[in-house]
Amino acid sequence: MxxxxxxxxxxxxxxxxxxxxxxxxxxxxxxxxxxxxxxxxxxxxxxxxxxxxxxxxxxxxxxxxxxTVDGVREEGEAYFSAQMRQLSCQSEELLPKEQEFIKEYIAFTRYRRQKQDEENS
CATH class of the missing domain: 1.10.260.40 (lambda repressor-like DNA-binding domains)
Known part of the structure; x- marks a missing residue:
């Protein structure tokens, strides 16, 4: 494809x-x-x-x-390499501020999904 x-x-x-x-x-x-x-x-x-x-x-x-890249899981904090604690899909290291933004976005997405699931129940 x-x-x-x-x-x-x-x-x-x-x-x-x-x-x-x-x-x-x-x-x-x-x-x-x-x-x-x-x-x-x-x-x-x-x-x-x-x-x-x-x-x-x-x-x-x-x-x-x-x-997926070796060493990366697909759930939770999966997009972060366990060894480097940076996004594995990026070739260069992210700044701490960028990493924090991504963590917050993941948490927000989980919150939205949970609220949507509650509304659909």
Whole structure:
């Protein structure tokens, strides 16, 4: 699979849903989806995160087509290398302020998911 869109289409097919259903569930306009298909644009960061979360795939795979990096788990603090305590998907070291921002974002995402689950129950 060559492009982000190819991987998204593959995931949609594997999940057995329609493209329309996918767009509705993730609140993606058909116009945006069509632009991705025609390579006029690519999904923004917020869409990529939601798509990866929806299909339970890593951002590395979704964006680059790469499987996970050795030593990185896919849950919790998984995106941090146990040895270096920096994001494993980055080639250069992150500043402590950047690392803290990412940790806060992960915590916020968990909180949002928990609240959404509570509302759906």
């Amino acid at each position: 060559q492009s982000i869109f190819d991987r998204i289409e593959y995931l949609i097919e594997q999940k057995g849903i329609t493209k329309k259903s996918f767009c509705e569930q993730l609140n993606i306009s058909s116009g945006h989806f069509g632009d991705w298909k025609r390579k006029k644009s690519t999904p923004g960061t917020h869409h990529l995160i939601r798509i990866a979360e929806f299909f339970h795939v890593s951002l590395d795979w979704l964006i680059l087509g790469k499987s």
